[in-house]
Amino acid sequence: MAVGFAVGTALLLSAASIVPGLRARDDREFARYGIQARRHATDALLIWYLPQSVGDLDIQASVVEAVGDAPTPPGLPRVPRPGEIFVSERLAALWSGSVGATLERRLSGHLQGTIDRAAVDGPEVLSLWVGKPDNVDLPRSDAYAVRAFGQRRWTIPLDLASLFITIIIASALLLPIWLFVATATRLSAATREGRLAAVRLAGGTQSQVRFFAGVESGTAAAAGALLGIPLFLLLRPALANGAIANTFLYPSDLTPPIAVAVSTLIALPILAIGLSLLTMRRLVVSPLGVVRRARRSHAGWRWVVVLGIGIAMLAWCASQHAALQRFGDIRVMVLVGSSLASIAFGLVGTATWLAWAIARHFARSVRSVWAMLGMRRLEAEPTSVSRVVGGIALMIAMVGVVQAGFLSVERDEASLGAPAAWTRSLAPGTDIATSDGSIYRAPIPDVSSVPGVISVRWTHEGPFGDRSSLRTAVIETDGAPATLEAVRDRLVWSGAAVHPVDQLKEPWAGSGDITSIRRGAMAITLFLLLVSAATLLVAMVDWVMERRRSLAVLSVVGVAGATVRRSIFAQVALPLATSISFGVAGALLVTKLVYAAVEQRIVIPTQQLIVLVIAVVAIVFVVTALSVPWLRIARRPELLREA
Amino acid sequence: MTLERETDVPAFAATSVGPLIESVDVRKRFGSTVALDGLSLEIAGGEIVAVLGPSGSGKSTLLLCLAGILLPDGGDVRYRGRSLASVPDAVRTRLRRDDFGFVFQFGQLVPELTALDNVSLPLRLAGLRRRDAIDRARAFLGSLGVDDVAESRAGEMSGGQAQRVAVARALVSRPRVIFADEPTGSLDSTNGELVMELLVSTARRQGSSVVLVTHEPQVAAYADREIVVRDGRLAHAAALV
Numbered sequence: 001m002a003v004g005f006a007v008g009t010a011l012l013l014s015a016a017s018i019v020p021g022l023r024a025r026d027d028r029e030f031a032r033y034g035i036q037a038r039r040h041a042t043d044a045l046l047i048w049y050l051p052q053s054v055g056d057l058d059i060q061a062s063v064v065e066a067v068g069d070a071p072t073p074p075g076l077p078r079v080p081r082p083g084e085i086f087v088s089e090r091l092a093a094l095w096s097g098s099v100g101a102t103l104e105r106r107l108s109g110h111l112q113g114t115i116d117r118a119a120v121d122g123p124e125v126l127s128l129w130v131g132k133p134d135n136v137d138l139p140r141s142d143a144y145a146v147r148a149f150g151q152r153r154w155t156i157p158l159d160l161a162s163l164f165i166t167i168i169i170a171s172a173l174l175l176p177i178w179l180f181v182a183t184a185t186r187l188s189a190a191t192r193e194g195r196l197a198a199v200r201l202a203g204g205t206q207s208q209v210r211f212f213a214g215v216e217s218g219t220a221a222a223a224g225a226l227l228g229i230p231l232f233l234l235l236r237p238a239l240a241n242g243a244i245a246n247t248f249l250y251p252s253d254l255t256p257p258i259a260v261a262v263s264t265l266i267a268l269p270i271l272a273i274g275l276s277l278l279t280m281r282r283l284v285v286s287p288l289g290v291v292r293r294a295r296r297s298h299a300g301w302r303w304v305v306v307l308g309i310g311i312a313m314l315a316w317c318a319s320q321h322a323a324l325q326r327f328g329d330i331r332v333m334v335l336v337g338s339s340l341a342s343i344a345f346g347l348v349g350t351a352t353w354l355a356w357a358i359a360r361h362f363a364r365s366v367r368s369v370w371a372m373l374g375m376r377r378l379e380a381e382p383t384s385v386s387r388v389v390g391g392i393a394l395m396i397a398m399v400g401v402v403q404a405g406f407l408s409v410e411r412d413e414a415s416l417g418a419p420a421a422w423t424r425s426l427a428p429g430t431d432i433a434t435s436d437g438s439i440y441r442a443p444i445p446d447v448s449s450v451p452g453v454i455s456v457r458w459t460h461e462g463p464f465g466d467r468s469s470l471r472t473a474v475i476e477t478d479g480a481p482a483t484l485e486a487v488r489d490r491l492v493w494s495g496a497a498v499h500p501v502d503q504l505k506e507p508w509a510g511s512g513d514i515t516s517i518r519r520g521a522m523a524i525t526l527f528l529l530l531v532s533a534a535t536l537l538v539a540m541v542d543w544v545m546e547r548r549r550s551l552a553v554l555s556v557v558g559v560a561g562a563t564v565r566r567s568i569f570a571q572v573a574l575p576l577a578t579s580i581s582f583g584v585a586g587a588l589l590v591t592k593l594v595y596a597a598v599e600q601r602i603v604i605p606t607q608q609l610i611v612l613v614i615a616v617v618a619i620v621f622v623v624t625a626l627s628v629p630w631l632r633i634a635r636r637p638e639l640l641r642e643a
Numbered sequence: 644m645t646l647e648r649e650t651d652v653p654a655f656a657a658t659s660v661g662p663l664i665e666s667v668d669v670r671k672r673f674g675s676t677v678a679l680d681g682l683s684l685e686i687a688g689g690e691i692v693a694v695l696g697p698s699g700s701g702k703s704t705l706l707l708c709l710a711g712i713l714l715p716d717g718g719d720v721r722y723r724g725r726s727l728a729s730v731p732d733a734v735r736t737r738l739r740r741d742d743f744g745f746v747f748q749f750g751q752l753v754p755e756l757t758a759l760d761n762v763s764l765p766l767r768l769a770g771l772r773r774r775d776a777i778d779r780a781r782a783f784l785g786s787l788g789v790d791d792v793a794e795s796r797a798g799e800m801s802g803g804q805a806q807r808v809a810v811a812r813a814l815v816s817r818p819r820v821i822f823a824d825e826p827t828g829s830l831d832s833t834n835g836e837l838v839m840e841l842l843v844s845t846a847r848r849q850g851s852s853v854v855l856v857t858h859e860p861q862v863a864a865y866a867d868r869e870i871v872v873r874d875g876r877l878a879h880a881a882a883l884v
Contacts, residue, residue, distance in 0.1 A: 369767050372760065373753075380755035380796065553751050556712060556738020557812070558768055560733070 002224035004538065005268055011531065012094060012264050014239055016256035017232075024253035025121050032074045032119045034146030043068035045079060046143035048132070050495045053488055054102045055481075058497070060090065060127040061107070063138065067145075073120025073129055074149045080131035086114040086129045088120045102485065108133040117250060123240070124248035125201045196285045209285045212271040221272030225265045248512020261297055300353020307346025311589065313339035317591045343586060348390035351582040355462070355575035370563045373554075374570030389572065390579040391532060447475055447490050452483030506613035533619045540568075540627035555635045563629060564635060572624050580613055663688040663722060663852055664709055670717035671704055671875075678704040679693070680875035681718065687745045691843060691853040693866035701875040709745055709854055710822045711735040720842060724822075740768050744813030744851070746842065748828035751809050752797040757791040765816040783815045784808065786868045787841050794847040797841050801835030802844060810838060814845045821846055824856045839865050 037044040064081045073079065084105065087095065092114045094100070104110055107130050110270040120127060129287050132138060196209050204212070208432050240251040257265075317336050356379060363375035448456045454476040461472075473496070477483045544551070554564060587609070662685035671679040674872055678701045686692050686709075696702045703746045707713040711727040718770065720727045720743075727735060744765075752761050759780055766776035789807045792800050800808065806826065813821050826842060827835030841867045846853045855866055863869050871879040 365771050365773075369764065372767075373756075376757075376760060379753045390680060549751055550755075555736070556710075556739060556745050556751075557765055558736055558738075558743075559764070560736055563768075 001183065002220045002227060003522050005221045005224025005272065006227035006231050009264060009268060009502055010231035010235055012268075013228065013232040013233055013261060014254070015241075016260045016264065017236070017254040021249045021254040022247065023079060024248065027116075028119060029121050030151045033151040034071075035148045035151065037145040037147035039145070041067070041071060041145055041147060044145040044147050045070040045073065046132075046145055048138050048143050048495070051492065051497050052103065052106070052128075052492070054099050054485070054497060057094070057099065059103070059449035061126070062123070062129050063493075064129060065130050065132040065138075065143075070147050073119070073539055074117035076129060077113070080112065080129050082131045082134050083107075083109040084132075085109045086113050086115050086126055086465060087111065088125050089117070090189060091126045092240060094126075098237045101133075102596050103128070106489055107133065108188065110433075115168050122248040123250055124242075130595055137513065138493060142495075147395060161176060196427045200285050206285060210277055213280055214276045217272040218269040221269040222265075225268045227404070277332060300349055300356060302347050303349025303353055305346075306342050307350050310339045310342025310346050311593075312343075314590065314593050340590070347417045347582050347586045348579070351390045351579040352575060354582075358578070359574060367567075368415060369515060369559070370566035371570050373559075373564070373567035374574070377567070377573050378574060389575045390538070390582075391535075445490050445494060447473075447487050450486045450490055452480055453487065454478065501592045529615065529619060533623050536620065536623045537626055541630050544627055544630045544634045551631070551635040561632065561635065566632070569621070569624060572620060576617065580616065584609060584613065662686060662721075663690075663723060664706070664854075665721045666709060666715075666718065667721070668718035669705070669708055669720060671701075671708060671713065671715050676874050678713065679708065680729045682872065682875060682877050683718075684709075684870065684877065686820075686852055686854060688849075689850045689852055690868065691846065691855065691866045693855045693863035694867040694872060695855060695858060695860070695863050695869055696872035696878070697858070700872045702858075702872050704875075705872060706775055706822050706824050706856045707856055710745070710820075711738060740765060741816070742819045743830050744816065744818035746806070746809050746821065746823040746826040748825040752805055752812070754797045757796055758789065758800065758811075759806075761797075762809060762811045762815050764813060769816055780811070782817055783811045786845075789813050801829075802829050803837065806834070806838050807815040807841060810842050810845070814842070814849065814851070817849050818851055819854045820854065822854050822856075825858070826855070827857070827859065827862055835859075835862070 033048065034045070044067050046065045046067060050061050051064055052059045052061045062073070064073065064080055070079050081087055085104070091099075092111075095111060100111065109130050115127065115129065199209050200206075211501055236251045236254050240249040240254055242248050258310055301489060313335055317339060359375040359378035363372060363379050366372050366375060410627060444458075456473055456475050475487060475498075477487070484498065484500065491498060551564065555561075649663050652852060654859070660696040660869075664684075664686040666682060666684045668678075668681045668683055669679050670681055670818055679700075682701070682705060684692075684705075694702045694705060704713065708715050711720070711722070714728050722738065727738075730738075739745075754756075756764065759777060762783055763773075763780035767773060768777060771779070781790060784793050786809045787810060787812070789800075789804050791809065795804075797805055797808075806829070810826070813823075821842070823842065830838060839862055843853065853866070856864065857863055870877055
């Protein structure tokens with residue numbers, strides 16, 4: 001149990017540290033924003049943003065010149081003097097190779113030091129500040145004149161309704177983790193039955209036994225929560241290394257707010273006590289042992305009502321196009337959030353209930369013993385394993401919605417244009433194009449005389465068919481790497497980014513954020529699937545160990561191990577089938593309603609859904625198979641002696 | 644309606660005219676505790692044997708060894724002339740399914756199954772068709788006076804009802820041997836007598852042997868013969884009939 005809470009604590013602390021981590025990155029970004037000076041200010045720092053490329057590395061280069069009492073760029077000890085180069089930590093690590101030599105030659109400078117982390121967005125950033133060499137003439141009109149650095153970050157005030165929505169989303173994301181913690185608690189409650197029975201035998205009342213169990217859970221949870229801190233510190237570097245929507249962070253930035261961390265450490269033991277008492281409400285602890293009260297009726301049909309209300313609310317919201325599209329309409333957002341929560345819980349509850357109803361119907365008529373055992377078990381206690389399986393299926397639903405949304409946006413952006421004729425006519429790897437003509441202000445030096453350059457022509461058509469008033473130069477070369485670098489040398493002070501045509505970013509990849517967020521969402525989903533798999537394994541082991549006497553009896557009366565194993569697979573397969581059916585159907589319904597509401601063209605992520613369904617089925621069955629060794633232990637007939 | 648036994652278990656076909664079950668110098672330890680210390684015993688077909696003794700004397704361990712649930716550390720247990728230790732676990736499992744029936748003090752019903760399911764389970768495991776197994780189980784429950792709880796689960800029955808259902812499950816497949824460990828231990832005297840009457844009369848009618856572990860002399864009185872176990876050894880044996 002302590003291990004379960006350690007994992008839970010580590011995950012919760014990780015989740016709580018994401019926002020501070022992203023906020024710290026934002027703070028760094030805003031810290032280096034300059035406050036613009038008047039056009040002819042006498043005390044200002046002139047900055048020319050001239051991106052550089054070496055090989056396939058893109059470097060943010062800021063060329064500076066002090067005028068009067070100029071402000072010092074953030075993270076630097078002073079304003080770089082002519083030829084002095086200060087680089088980010090990442091670039092410093094690459095400096096000893098050809099990168100450093102090329103940049104020193106190209107910028108007519110020398111490495112002076114590194115930029116303090118406080119002024120570098122993240123550990124992956126390649127950036128440099130260089131003092132403008134005296135022999136380089138750059139027009140002041142192209143420079144940003146800055147009188148100070150550091151801007152206040154623009155934030156949206158979080159009102160109560162937004163907070164409410166945030167909590168719903170966070171809870172939904174953390175649901176598998178909570179489920180894991182709850183299952184770990186339940187396991188602990190079930191496996192200490194011997195001690196609890198002994199307390200009853202010694203004269204303890206049922207409520208005293210529950211109190212002891214609660215204190216035991218709380219103590220174990222507190223120990224686990226403390227263990228979770230070093231576990232979190234171990235996880236942090238991996239989390240910082242692009243795991244959050246492909247964003248790189250300094251590990252130290254991933255620090256949860258102290259109030260949240262302390263609250264988590266205090267709340268988890270309290271939660272454990274509460275869960276322990278809750279899960280024991282159906283346990284009858286007698287001096288002879290512990291018996292779980294079976295449930296004959298299952299009022300799960302109520303979840304159908306919850307599901308119906310959720311769908312009705314969402315459908316109504318979808319009909320309110322205008323209000324929904326106004327992002328500020330909090331009432332609609334609350335309604336949408338509530339309806340999604342209703343649908344989520346309704347889906348899990350309904351799928352669980354349906355599995356129970358089917359099991360109940362078929363338990364009497366199935367021919368094989370294993371099917372009868374599986375169905376009867378599902379009928380007697382439909383919730384423990386089914387809810388975990390249902391939760392996993394629900395995740396598929398939600399992921400389906402998110403993926404569908406991202407895919408729709410991606411496809412829409414992708415349909416902006418087809419590759420331009422000039423792009424298609426060039427063989428990748430042998431030609432060079434300049435892109436991002438928006439920063440062409442300085443006269444572009446003639447590169448046609450650079451050895452290896454075959455031709456230069458100008459066009460208003462971008463490489464992917466997008467037309468602009470700005471021009472792009474298409475430079476045809478012999479394709480040698482040295483030619484590319486020579487062209488870049490020639491264009492060093494022009495501000496033109498020069499890339500091989502096959503390395504140009506597509507227009508919609510400029511919005512590569514969508515793709516990376518979608519991939520990040522998929523990564524988070526897979527991570528949560530793993531957490532859910534761990535939960536399922538704990539639940540299965542819990543289930544097996546709690547029923548060891550019953551399983552031993554089956555063994556004594558001659559039920560073969562294979563029959564018991566098949567019955568357990570049947571017990572899992574039925575809720576899995578209903579949950580996946582409901583999950584996918586729910587995903588499609590919610591997707592249709594939500595994207596119809598925002599008038600977004602819907603793209604059903606069929607492939608992703610199929611992959612996820614297969615992954616879920618595989619995970620559930622593999623995890624069930626992993627519980628077989630415990631089954632072997634639990635069904636030994638000699639356990640009857642101990643029970 | 645007859646119960647068709649599986650024919651793939653030739654290991655325990657009768658090999659000679661001798662005792663049905665025989666323990667020879669059986670020894671069993673649990674850690675440093677000696678449970679059985681060289682106990683020898685023979686049980687004939689159709690015989691009802693009561694095993695008496697104080698708590699911790701080794702009675703239940705003897706029953707579990709005789710049923711092949713525990714394997715002895717020394718000595719041997721033979722069923723129909725064949726050593727139980729010499730056959731694989733799968734064969735012992737089939738033996739428990741086809742030839743043995745069990746009644747324990749409490750908790751032997753599978754909790755998620757109804758009484759009808761519990762009683763029909765051995766029949767279905769033995770290959771009887773579902774409908775036939777259900778009919779026969781229902782009839783058996785009726786003969787033991789508990790047909791009214793046929794659709795109930797263990798948690799929904801009284802102790803006496805649950806024990807009668809357990810007796811029904813032990814006897815329904817006409818086993819050659821019934822192992823009963825304190826079958827009336829959790830019942831009041833009225834229910835205890837009722838259960839014993841049903842158990843013994845049905846066993847006699849079917850020709851089943853019964854190994855009856857108890858510490859109650861009035862329960863032991865139902866047996867043909869009683870043996871007393873003390874400190875893992877046979878302390879006394881006497882015919883009661």
